[in-house]
Amino acid sequence: xxxxxLSTTFATLADPTRRAIxxxxxxxxxxxxxLAAPFAMSLPAVSKHLxxxxxAGLITRGREAQWRPCRLEAGPxxxxxxxxxxxxxFWDDSFDRMAVYLNEIQTKxxxxxxxx
Amino acid sequence: xxxxxLSTTFATLADPTRRAIxxxxxxxxxxxxxLAAPFAMSLPAVSKHLxxxxxAGLITRGREAQWRPCRLEAGPxxxxxxxxxxxxxFWDDSFDRMAVYLNEIQTKxxxxxxxx
DNA sequence: ACTATATTTAACTTAGAGGTTAATTAACTT
DNA sequence: AAGTTAATTAACCTCTAAGTTAAATATAGT
Numbered sequence: 001x002x003x004x005x006l007s008t009t010f011a012t013l014a015d016p017t018r019r020a021i022x023x024x025x026x027x028x029x030x031x032x033x034x035l036a037a038p039f040a041m042s043l044p045a046v047s048k049h050l051x052x053x054x055x056a057g058l059i060t061r062g063r064e065a066q067w068r069p070c071r072l073e074a075g076p077x078x079x080x081x082x083x084x085x086x087x088x089x090f091w092d093d094s095f096d097r098m099a100v101y102l103n104e105i106q107t108k109x110x111x112x113x114x115x116x
Numbered sequence: 117x118x119x120x121x122l123s124t125t126f127a128t129l130a131d132p133t134r135r136a137i138x139x140x141x142x143x144x145x146x147x148x149x150x151l152a153a154p155f156a157m158s159l160p161a162v163s164k165h166l167x168x169x170x171x172a173g174l175i176t177r178g179r180e181a182q183w184r185p186c187r188l189e190a191g192p193x194x195x196x197x198x199x200x201x202x203x204x205x206f207w208d209d210s211f212d213r214m215a216v217y218l219n220e221i222q223t224k225x226x227x228x229x230x231x232x
Numbered sequence: 233a234c235t236a237t238a239t240t241t242a243a244c245t246t247a248g249a250g251g252t253t254a255a256t257t258a259a260c261t262t
Numbered sequence: 263a264a265g266t267t268a269a270t271t272a273a274c275c276t277c278t279a280a281g282t283t284a285a286a287t288a289t290a291g292t
Binding site: 086 | 138206
């Protein structure tokens with residue numbers, strides 16, 4: 001029952017409708033109706049998807065009159081990226097150079113120079 | 117009903133048991149019993165997880181006597197990584213430098229020099 | 233042949249995801 | 263105040279995921 005953060009994120013991303021919504025939001029804020037337009041599905045269904053996305057921390061919602069503009073929040077995606085890094089060496093043959101570069105920008109180039 | 121590749125991958129990764137199995141397999145091949153050992157769950161349950169992982173293309177299974185050694189397959193993870201790249205700019209403030217570097221190794225450093 | 237080990241299959245249960253339609257809430261417009 | 267538009271909530275249905283136990287299959291060893 002208590003779902004960990006990463007599991008929630010992956011489960012949320014497992015639905016193509018929700019990924020399409022994120023893709024739309026990557027272009028900028030949008031209202032529920034705007035987000036629902038491309039889909040052959042009822043508005044409540046989309047509303048539910050948005051609730052799932054919000055619960056996963058992948059979007060936030062504002063209030064402007066009767067509209068609830070949605071905005072992409074990429075924090076959980078960063079976590080996914082971090083998780084993926086543990087496996088990058090299994091597919092990326094230029095992993096070594098990548099690792100070198102990452103280390104480089106994290107110790108020198110990155111403004112706050114964190115290691116993690 | 118027909119689940120797309122990426123949805124299948126995300127759904128498969130949404131279970132912490134399966135992610136733990138992948139983490140174990142990152143250390144090398146393992147049998148079903150070895151993989152099941154850390155979990156407080158029946159062997160058939162683990163067997164089902166392995167089937168899900170196999171169906172998602174995240175593992176392959178060999179045959180050695182009565183054992184079915186499992187091996188990590190990272191192809192689908194690469195696809196996830198590719199999908200994530202579309203969103204990297206939303207969280208990575210060093211995205212620009214990263215993009216420059218990626219472009220660099222893809223056009224010069226990468227052995228087969230592919231663009232994609 | 234018999235037994236032990238490794239793994240899968242079968243049959244079943246439970247809980248939750250994802251969809252529906254109808255009703256409700258909220259805010260703006262006239 | 264009445265109506266319109268935006269979005270959510272409620273009640274419901276169906277399907278599937280994830281687990282269980284018990285039985286079946288496959289291979290090895292004696």
